Amino acid sequence: MLESKKQEIVASVPQTGFFGHPKGLFTLFFTEFWERFSYYGMRAILVFYMYYEVTKGGLGIDQSLALSIMSIYGSLVYMSGIIGGWLADRIFGTSRAVFYGGILIMLGHIVLAVPGSVPMFFISMVLIVLGTGLLKPNVSSIVGEIYSPEDNRRDAGFSIFYMGINLGGFLAPLVVGTIGMQYNFHLGFALAAVGMFLGLTVFVTTKKGNLGLAGTLVTNPMAPEQKKKGYTLILVAAIVVIILLVIAITTGLLTFKRFISLVGILGVLIPTLYFIVMYNSSKTTATERSRIIAYIPLFIAAVMFWAIEEQGSTILANYADQRTQLDFAGIHISPAWFQSLNPLFIICFAPVFAWIWVKLGNRQPTIPTKFAIGLFLAGLSFLVILLPAYFGGSQSLVNPLWLVLSYFIVVIGELCLSPVGLSATTKLAPAAFSAQTMSLWFLSNAAAQALNAQIVKFYTPETEMQYFGVIGVAALVLSFILFMLSRKIQGFMKGIR
Known part of the structure; x- marks a missing residue:
C-alpha cells in the first residue's frame, strides 16, 4: 500500500470517539467480540461433543482421536487465513472479507445446531474453517489501517x-458452555450462531460512519484479465480437490491418522513457502526484506507459545473433565467453564499492559524481548500443572486452583506476545503483502496446533509429568535463546520498535 494511500485512509477515519482511540475501533471491537463469542462458545463444548457417548448427546468418537481432531480443526482455522488474506489483498479488500467470513461462520454453527451425524459435523467444520480464514486476519488488518504507523496509541489500540x-x-463458555453441557449440545451451537449474527449486524450498521476508507482498498489488485483466470483456476482447483478427497476417502487411502499427518506437514511447509515468496518478490524492498528476516525468529517463538496455550482447549479441557475435582466451594463446576479463565484474565490485565506500554513509551522492552518473556511464562505454566501429579499421583482428583494458576501464568505471557505480535505484524509487513502477512501471523497458531495434533497422542494420566515437563522445559530454553538474540533481531527491524 502506498504511503499516500495509508495517510488517506487514516484521514478518513474519525481519530477520536472510543476511549481516546479512532472511532473505527468501536466497530472492530464489537464485531470481533461477537465473532469470538461465537467461536469460543462452540469450542468450549466441541471436544466434549466429539468424545461423549451418543447416549449423552455426543458423537462417540475415540477420546484420543477427538483431541487430535480438535487440534487439526484449530490448525485449519488459522491455516485458512492464507485464503482470506490472498482474497483480501488481490480481489475484494479486507472489509468484504470480514462480511463474507461472518456469513460462512454463522452457517457453520447453524449446521452444528441441527442434530445430525459425523458427516454433518465435518460440513460445519468446513464452513467455519473457511469463514474464520476470511474474517479473523482481515479484521485485525483493518485495526492496523485506522492508525498511522507513527501513532503511539497503536500497541494500546491492539x-x-x-x-x-x-x-x-x-x-461464551459460561453461556454456551452451560447450555451445551447441562441441556443440549445443539442448543449451545445455536447460541453460537446467534452471536455471529450479532457481530455481522454491528459491522454492517456502523462501518460507514466509523471506518471511512479502512478495509476498502485492494492493496495488490489483480488486473481484470487476471481475475477471470484466477476465478477459473480457483474453481478448477476446488473441483479437483473435492474429487480427490472423495476418491481417497471411499478407497480408504485417506484416514484420520493420515489426514492429521498431512496437516502437520502443511503446518510447516506453508509458512516456509510464504516467507520465501515474500522475501523474493520484486515488490518487496530491501528494508522490507530485512524486516522479514527479523520476523522469522518471532514466528518460531509464537509457534512454541501457541503450542502450549492452545492445549487449553484439548489437553487441559480433558484434564478439567477427568482429572479435576469439579465439586468445589459448594458448587459444581462445569468443565467448559475453565475455558473462560484465559479470556477473564486478559480482560483484567489487558488494560494494565496497554497502560504500561503507553507509560513507558520508547523505554518499553523491544518486541523480541516481549516475545521472550511471553514464551518463558508459557513454559512455566506447564511446569506448574505437572506439580499436582508429583505431589499427589496421577490417580487422585486435582484441586481446580492448580488449573486456575496455570491459565493465569500463560495469560500473562500471552499479553506480552499476542497483541504485540499483531501490532508488529502490521508494522513489519511488506506493503504488497499487508493482509497476507497478517495471515502469516495466524499461521504460527496453525503450525502450533498441527504440531499439537501429533503430540497430544502421547498424553495419558501415566505420562502426565513427562508430557508437561518436556514441553515446558523446551519453551524455557527457546525463550532464553530468543532473549540472547533480541538485539540482533531488533537491528534487522530497521527502526521498527
Whole structure:
C-alpha cells in the first residue's frame, strides 16, 4: 500500500470517539467480540461433543482421536487465513472479507445446531474453517489501517481490541458452555450462531460512519484479465480437490491418522513457502526484506507459545473433565467453564499492559524481548500443572486452583506476545503483502496446533509429568535463546520498535 494511500485512509477515519482511540475501533471491537463469542462458545463444548457417548448427546468418537481432531480443526482455522488474506489483498479488500467470513461462520454453527451425524459435523467444520480464514486476519488488518504507523496509541489500540476478543471469549463458555453441557449440545451451537449474527449486524450498521476508507482498498489488485483466470483456476482447483478427497476417502487411502499427518506437514511447509515468496518478490524492498528476516525468529517463538496455550482447549479441557475435582466451594463446576479463565484474565490485565506500554513509551522492552518473556511464562505454566501429579499421583482428583494458576501464568505471557505480535505484524509487513502477512501471523497458531495434533497422542494420566515437563522445559530454553538474540533481531527491524 502506498504511503499516500495509508495517510488517506487514516484521514478518513474519525481519530477520536472510543476511549481516546479512532472511532473505527468501536466497530472492530464489537464485531470481533461477537465473532469470538461465537467461536469460543462452540469450542468450549466441541471436544466434549466429539468424545461423549451418543447416549449423552455426543458423537462417540475415540477420546484420543477427538483431541487430535480438535487440534487439526484449530490448525485449519488459522491455516485458512492464507485464503482470506490472498482474497483480501488481490480481489475484494479486507472489509468484504470480514462480511463474507461472518456469513460462512454463522452457517457453520447453524449446521452444528441441527442434530445430525459425523458427516454433518465435518460440513460445519468446513464452513467455519473457511469463514474464520476470511474474517479473523482481515479484521485485525483493518485495526492496523485506522492508525498511522507513527501513532503511539497503536500497541494500546491492539491491546484494547484484544480485550474485546477476550470479553467475548470469557462470556461464551459460561453461556454456551452451560447450555451445551447441562441441556443440549445443539442448543449451545445455536447460541453460537446467534452471536455471529450479532457481530455481522454491528459491522454492517456502523462501518460507514466509523471506518471511512479502512478495509476498502485492494492493496495488490489483480488486473481484470487476471481475475477471470484466477476465478477459473480457483474453481478448477476446488473441483479437483473435492474429487480427490472423495476418491481417497471411499478407497480408504485417506484416514484420520493420515489426514492429521498431512496437516502437520502443511503446518510447516506453508509458512516456509510464504516467507520465501515474500522475501523474493520484486515488490518487496530491501528494508522490507530485512524486516522479514527479523520476523522469522518471532514466528518460531509464537509457534512454541501457541503450542502450549492452545492445549487449553484439548489437553487441559480433558484434564478439567477427568482429572479435576469439579465439586468445589459448594458448587459444581462445569468443565467448559475453565475455558473462560484465559479470556477473564486478559480482560483484567489487558488494560494494565496497554497502560504500561503507553507509560513507558520508547523505554518499553523491544518486541523480541516481549516475545521472550511471553514464551518463558508459557513454559512455566506447564511446569506448574505437572506439580499436582508429583505431589499427589496421577490417580487422585486435582484441586481446580492448580488449573486456575496455570491459565493465569500463560495469560500473562500471552499479553506480552499476542497483541504485540499483531501490532508488529502490521508494522513489519511488506506493503504488497499487508493482509497476507497478517495471515502469516495466524499461521504460527496453525503450525502450533498441527504440531499439537501429533503430540497430544502421547498424553495419558501415566505420562502426565513427562508430557508437561518436556514441553515446558523446551519453551524455557527457546525463550532464553530468543532473549540472547533480541538485539540482533531488533537491528534487522530497521527502526521498527
